[in-house]
Amino acid sequence: MTTKTAATPEAHLAGQPQRRFTVNLRQSGIYIAFALIVVLFTVLTDGALLTPQNISNIIVQNSYVLILAIGMILVIIGGHIDLSVGSVVALTGAICAVLTVQMGLPWPLAVLITLLAGAVIGAAQGYWVAFFGIPAFIVTLAGMLVFRALTLTVLGNQGIGPFPDQIRTLANGFTEGYLGNVGLGPLGGADLLSLLVGVAVVAGFAFNQWRNRKARLSYGQVVDPFPIFVAKIALAAAVVLAVVVQLARFRNLPWVLVLLAVLALGYSVMANKSVFGRHVYAIGGNLQAATLSGVKVKQVTFWVFVNMGVLSALAGVIFAGRLNQAGPTAGNAFELDAIAAAFIGGAAVQGGVGRVVGAITGGLIMGVINNGMSLIGAPSERVMLVKGLVLLAAVAYDVWTKRRGRA
Amino acid sequence: MSDEILVMRGITKRFAGVTALHDVTLAVRRGEIHAICGENGAGKSTLMKVLSGVHPHGSYEGEIVFEGEPCSFGGVRDSERRGIVIIHQELALCGQLSIAENLFLGNERAKRGLIDWNRTNHAAGALLARVGLRENPTTPVHDLGVGKQQLVEIAKALAKDVKLLILDEPTAALNDDDSAHLLDLLDGLRAEGITSVIISHKLNEVTRIADSITILRDGRTIETLPARGVSEDRIISGMVGRDLEHRFPPRTPKIGDEVLRIEDWTVHSPSQPDRVVVDNATLVLRRGEIVGLAGLMGAGRTELAMSVFGRSYGVGISGRVVKDGREIDTRTVRKAIEHGLAYVSEDRKRYGLNLIQDVKLNVSAAGLDKLAPRGWVNENEEHSVAEKYRRSMNIKTPSVATPTSSLSGGNQQKVVLAKWMFTDPDVLILDEPTRGIDVGAKYEIYSIINDLADQGRAVLVISSELPELLGLCDRVYALSEGRITGELDRAEATQERLMLHMTQGQTT
Numbered sequence: 001m002t003t004k005t006a007a008t009p010e011a012h013l014a015g016q017p018q019r020r021f022t023v024n025l026r027q028s029g030i031y032i033a034f035a036l037i038v039v040l041f042t043v044l045t046d047g048a049l050l051t052p053q054n055i056s057n058i059i060v061q062n063s064y065v066l067i068l069a070i071g072m073i074l075v076i077i078g079g080h081i082d083l084s085v086g087s088v089v090a091l092t093g094a095i096c097a098v099l100t101v102q103m104g105l106p107w108p109l110a111v112l113i114t115l116l117a118g119a120v121i122g123a124a125q126g127y128w129v130a131f132f133g134i135p136a137f138i139v140t141l142a143g144m145l146v147f148r149a150l151t152l153t154v155l156g157n158q159g160i161g162p163f164p165d166q167i168r169t170l171a172n173g174f175t176e177g178y179l180g181n182v183g184l185g186p187l188g189g190a191d192l193l194s195l196l197v198g199v200a201v202v203a204g205f206a207f208n209q210w211r212n213r214k215a216r217l218s219y220g221q222v223v224d225p226f227p228i229f230v231a232k233i234a235l236a237a238a239v240v241l242a243v244v245v246q247l248a249r250f251r252n253l254p255w256v257l258v259l260l261a262v263l264a265l266g267y268s269v270m271a272n273k274s275v276f277g278r279h280v281y282a283i284g285g286n287l288q289a290a291t292l293s294g295v296k297v298k299q300v301t302f303w304v305f306v307n308m309g310v311l312s313a314l315a316g317v318i319f320a321g322r323l324n325q326a327g328p329t330a331g332n333a334f335e336l337d338a339i340a341a342a343f344i345g346g347a348a349v350q351g352g353v354g355r356v357v358g359a360i361t362g363g364l365i366m367g368v369i370n371n372g373m374s375l376i377g378a379p380s381e382r383v384m385l386v387k388g389l390v391l392l393a394a395v396a397y398d399v400w401t402k403r404r405g406r407a
Numbered sequence: 408m409s410d411e412i413l414v415m416r417g418i419t420k421r422f423a424g425v426t427a428l429h430d431v432t433l434a435v436r437r438g439e440i441h442a443i444c445g446e447n448g449a450g451k452s453t454l455m456k457v458l459s460g461v462h463p464h465g466s467y468e469g470e471i472v473f474e475g476e477p478c479s480f481g482g483v484r485d486s487e488r489r490g491i492v493i494i495h496q497e498l499a500l501c502g503q504l505s506i507a508e509n510l511f512l513g514n515e516r517a518k519r520g521l522i523d524w525n526r527t528n529h530a531a532g533a534l535l536a537r538v539g540l541r542e543n544p545t546t547p548v549h550d551l552g553v554g555k556q557q558l559v560e561i562a563k564a565l566a567k568d569v570k571l572l573i574l575d576e577p578t579a580a581l582n583d584d585d586s587a588h589l590l591d592l593l594d595g596l597r598a599e600g601i602t603s604v605i606i607s608h609k610l611n612e613v614t615r616i617a618d619s620i621t622i623l624r625d626g627r628t629i630e631t632l633p634a635r636g637v638s639e640d641r642i643i644s645g646m647v648g649r650d651l652e653h654r655f656p657p658r659t660p661k662i663g664d665e666v667l668r669i670e671d672w673t674v675h676s677p678s679q680p681d682r683v684v685v686d687n688a689t690l691v692l693r694r695g696e697i698v699g700l701a702g703l704m705g706a707g708r709t710e711l712a713m714s715v716f717g718r719s720y721g722v723g724i725s726g727r728v729v730k731d732g733r734e735i736d737t738r739t740v741r742k743a744i745e746h747g748l749a750y751v752s753e754d755r756k757r758y759g760l761n762l763i764q765d766v767k768l769n770v771s772a773a774g775l776d777k778l779a780p781r782g783w784v785n786e787n788e789e790h791s792v793a794e795k796y797r798r799s800m801n802i803k804t805p806s807v808a809t810p811t812s813s814l815s816g817g818n819q820q821k822v823v824l825a826k827w828m829f830t831d832p833d834v835l836i837l838d839e840p841t842r843g844i845d846v847g848a849k850y851e852i853y854s855i856i857n858d859l860a861d862q863g864r865a866v867l868v869i870s871s872e873l874p875e876l877l878g879l880c881d882r883v884y885a886l887s888e889g890r891i892t893g894e895l896d897r898a899e900a901t902q903e904r905l906m907l908h909m910t911q912g913q914t915t
Contacts, residue, residue: 215787216787216790218787219787219788219790219791220791220794221787221790221791221794222806272784272786273783273784273786274779274782274783274784275775275776275779275782275783275784276782278768278771278772278775278784279775281761281764281768282761282764282768282772285761285762285763285764286757286758286760286761286762288757288758289757289758289759289760289761289772290761290772291719291740292716292717292719292740292750292752292758292759293740293772293773293826294717294739294740294741294743294744294773295772296739296741348763352761352763352764353763
């Protein structure tokens with residue numbers, strides 16, 4: 001290269017710290033907001049929000065919305081939307097009920113078939129969006145009606161239940177205390193296995209962070225100063241351990257939490273590090289540029305919808321298992337919760353931006369608002385009002401930071 | 408005839424560091440047809456946008472005097488109120504609406520807030536008669552051909568009591584009959600006392616219809632000539648003459664074997680499948696060679712490049728692409744990339760960059776598979792690749808984690824180039840690689856192009872700036888109306904000769 005390189009490194013370093021800070025503020029705004037909301041409702045409820053049983057409730061009550069939000073964030077990053085997930089939840093719950101309750105299939109087979117049905121549903125919608133070129137808004141609006149109609153057909157207009165115990169356990173149940181309890185002094189007894197799992201997760205997280213840091217240093221990249229690095233890990237560890245301790249004091253870890261943790265981790269890695277995930281971001285960010293960079297736009301879009309179908313089916317099984325019955329009105333308006341979770345969690349309306357962890361946090365924000373307001377006895381219309389305003393505020397904040405960033 | 412309806416004096420207009428107009432002067436006499444000529448990017452359209460208020464008063468320096476009064480237009484509505492109407496290259500008609508609705512859009516014939524349809528359609532009929540268009544005023548505009556739509560645009564201007572009509576490349580999209588009709592119409596309007604300013608590349612039309620010609624080059628007024636008896640060569644020499652020294656980094660070409668041959672390539676327009684956009688074109692590129700592709704707007708340069716690169720443009724494509732002696736399949740972008748082709752688009756914001764993502768994600772976008780041997784991206788490797796290009800290409804950015812939207816045009820272009828260099832292509836097609844980039848960054852881009860050729864790659868440069876092609880390229884093809892009309896070696900290529908080839912076929 002004949003170009004000059006001498007002038008840049010200084011400018012590069014000088015510009016760095018300030019910019020890092022603003023970027024962090026925009027990305028971490030959602031987590032700060034979540035922390036503030038938790039603190040607010042902890043105060044308002046005199047600590048009832050963070051009691052062992054209530055934490056467990058929040059997780060179990062919102063598990064299916066969080067699962068849907070994971071699928072939805074990918075759809076939204078890809079620049080689309082899925083309005084049909086509520087109906088798909090109902091239909092797949094109904095399918096699962098027919099398979100287990102009426103046909104008596106063993107539960108693992110029934111769940112597998114239900115997930116496949118979700119994949120087929122997603123493929124059907126993905127076909128129209130990706131290969132036929134109909135806007136996802138229309139396709140999934142049609143799907144919302146069609147799959148609700150199919151639900152009614154499958155169920156014959158009545159609820160089907162009760163579900164086998166294993167499916168109910170997956171939705172509602174807790175891990176067994178194989179290792180017995182230990183005393184935690186003033187906190188009382190807690191499940192040892194749950195605590196050990198919590199410690200293992202924290203240790204694994206810390207080790208992974210440390211390894212990443214070492215790798216980045218070996219590539220000569222800028223990393224956080226060591227004290228900040230340690231403080232971040234300590235903060236994350238404290239939050240995780242606090243939640244685990246509370247859960248262990250109640251009835252151990254909910255199975256859906258285990259499932260959610262696996263999904264959150266898996267999908268985060270997929271979104272950030274897999275070629276497929278990168279292509280989803282590229283398509284949402286600039287469709288034409290992605291096409292001209294050799295991204296197979298149609299295939300990627302198709303598989304995003306297949307994935308949404310599978311996750312909807314999973315949410316359908318869990319929701320039906322939780323109610324112990326597949327009903328014709330199951331999943332009503334779930335799509336709105338999932339979409340709101342994704343946008344509160346930092347997804348951009350135009351696509352191309354968003355994080356799996358952000359969507360989960362967005363879902364939790366709504367869950368905490370729901371739960372906290374019902375604890376203080378607020379009527380449901382006020383809960384709805386607050387959730388609506390929070391959604392608007394979150395997106396307004398996003399638009400505002402973006403506009404400021406451009407100026 | 409000395410009565411001047413419009414005088415623009417000392418107009419200077421800057422865009423984010425690029426000076427588009429520099430102290431431009433234009434004087435138009437009442438009742439004449441005044442042509443403005445210049446290469447693409449000479450500043451013609453910008454000047455007209457200043458005049459019509461698209462670039463409002465205060466965003467430029469200099470003064471506009473219309474009918475003896477100084478003007479400070481805040482927007483298009485202001486200039487239209489004074490009787491200045493501009494018809495843009497891209498027609499601004501609503502296809503779903505009827506002719507009559509389009510004619511009075513924003514200017515409705517209404518009574519107490521309700522549209523008077525009888526008066527609207529009747530007045531529309533009268534206007535259509537003036538422009539010689541025999542169509543029912545209630546016909547939707549999208550049912551009309553481009554030529555008739557152009558007439559609707561002119562009728563729309565007449566509806567606004569136009570005094571000065573500005574036409575930006577009015578015949579660029581028209582066939583010969585429609586062009587002739589349009590020029591006759593302008594003749595007729597002149598007889599009615601309407602002054603016209605016409606921007607055109609078609610010099611035969613200019614010499615036929617215009618009374619005066621003002622030539623712009625590099626954002627400056629070069630001269631104003633009376634059009635009578637002026638030869639096209641005279642106009643061309645005014646349009647192109649400028650010195651080329653020191654604008655291009657030195658290079659000693661080391662040209663090797665043929666690497667890519669595009670044979671008998673024909674492409675049809677996707678919107679009008681019977682229209683030929685690229686007509687039986689054949690091009691040859693050799694290793695280490697920089698080849699130019701010259702052509703006026705609408706000649707089919709971008710269409711040729713994009714249709715070769717993964718059939719990204721056009722329908723009814725026929726022809727062969729031969730690389731290293733073997734025919735290759737370039738029907739999808741992925742296949743084209745796998746065969747070592749790269750295409751850097753002329754519109755980097757629309758087709759080149761993911762602006763909301765950072766530099767490193769853009770650099771890795773086309774060659775991501777190289778960073779992800781088992782489907783998982785090695786982000787550290789990705790970071791160092793981006794860092795490598797940031798240093799070697801001198802991309803000015805706080806870090807490779809900065810969003811590309813906050814970079815300047817020249818640095819954005821370097822990011823796009825880095826993206827394609829990372830795919831390690833044998834053939835690069837660069838479409839307007841220096842558009843909207845300031846002079847200093849241009850030099851750097853030229854250096855990068857030279858380096859690419861020195862590494863043994865073949866580079867095809869599409870450019871509207873002839874000096875750029877002459878300064879950069881070892882060989883230049885001229886394209887006119889989809890046909891290759893000339894091939895000139897560096898030694899024999901001059902701007903005049905190129906321009907002659909580029910306008911060939913249009914001079915009939």
